[in-house]
Amino acid sequence: MSLPVCEEILLREEAGVLHLTLNRPQVRNAMNLKLVNEVMATFDAIADRSDIRAVVLRGADANFCAGGDIKDMSRAREAASQNDGEDPFFVLNRAFGRMITKANYAPQVVITLLEGAVLGGGFGLACISDIAIADINAQFGLPETSLGLPPAQIAPFVVNRVGLTQARRLVLTGARFKGEEAKALGVVHFTTDSPEAMDELLAQQLKQIKRCAPLANRVTKELILSVGQVEHETLLDKAAQQFSTAVQGDEGREGTQAFVEKRAASWAQ
Template sequence: MELPTTETLLLALEGGVLHVTLNRPDSRNAMSLAMVQELRAVLATVGGDQSVRALVLRGAGGHFCAGGDIKDMAGARSKGVDAYRELNRAFGSLLEEAQAAPLVLIAVLEGAVLGGGFGLACVSDIAIARRDAKFGMPETTLGILPAQIAPFVAKRIGLTQARRLALTAARFDGSEAERLGLVHFCAADDAAVEQRLAQVLEQVRQCAPQANAATKALLLASDSEPLGAVLDHAAELFAVAVTGEEGAEGTLAFVQKRAPKWAE
């Protein structure tokens, strides 16, 4: 697999894990249109490669992401409403694609996790935050809307809490993010973050990649499709899995009391 060339991202593929670092530290990794396009290209490249088991997304320079790039927004002003609409919707497409990616998406959150960065946290499968990270949805303090992230925030933490946070622009730390269900783990310092990340990645490696991808798609579908249709489709997926290569290997490994091939 050949990864795309990027200017705003640092990419490192190690042991089936793609580490993606947002790399605009001078702007606290503000989300420019170039960064959005590069992230979408990376997701498109790795989405069909089952050798990549997980994608770890984090930020350079002590911050995850401080939101949208104000310079990009200022540059769109001369082009009118359509330019703003396209700029905003491109980020929404990134969130859709990140959420639906068949691999496990892990967000490591520190420093600023604001606006668009908040949205990225909400589409991760597993989120690990430093306790002193600063979360918030500051859009309304700028006279704008959290337009593309709002649906993902509401799905993540519930409509009641999403309304409170969006309509007050309240800031909160990693401990509160864990209480809200925005993140799964809250760590005291860098060493604790790395320890938790290593533990999560080891757990992911125990799971068969095709089974994980199908399970993630099933869970996402269960949130929006009629129950009967979801269960019918789930039965088909189960039959294919249990008679397929991974199912055969997994059951054989269990009987032989050994690790399956994907966990070696």
């Protein structure tokens, strides 16, 4: 399936990696409904593409994402006053949740490069990334409650990332913090102190990802995300079947043969 034509995000495919850039720098890449729909369409388009091994999410002009676009909310308010049908506020907010969920369950490895503003929905995207790399001066936070709003679609992902105890503090105080505290909380895995260092670390992580078999990574990510969602014994039965299939499949045969022959597997060359 080909990539969608987009206006609010930039897409670049290179060497098995899809680079997705939020491209609304005039509002620090705040997300409107159009951007949200474009991100969802992109993840739908690559869902079955095993040739794309990783997705790198970042924001244009050294800001990741300042959350939801307040102007979009104002337009929803105007629509609500003129609409007797579906609630436009519900539609707008629920779309954010669907987007973050699609990114969370993407079979590719999702990497976020976090610079500048990492707020609201941007914070939510950081919380679902498989690998998160942050600039030490990036500004993290959940400002929704200070605006009189709940972080409705984001809160569950924050709890999953940092645990209930820390999530309570973060969402109920609208706390702001930088990269090192984000690392201590477990929001991010690595911090860097320059764009060059971030790009170098990204290259290292991509190299490691490409050492792993594409299908094995997909199956493993699905397994990890099923923990707590599927009954324990049922999950282990499914995992055993997936293991059996993998051992007898092309990747399993190639991987074990490459090990015996002391060479890199075909997918890592």
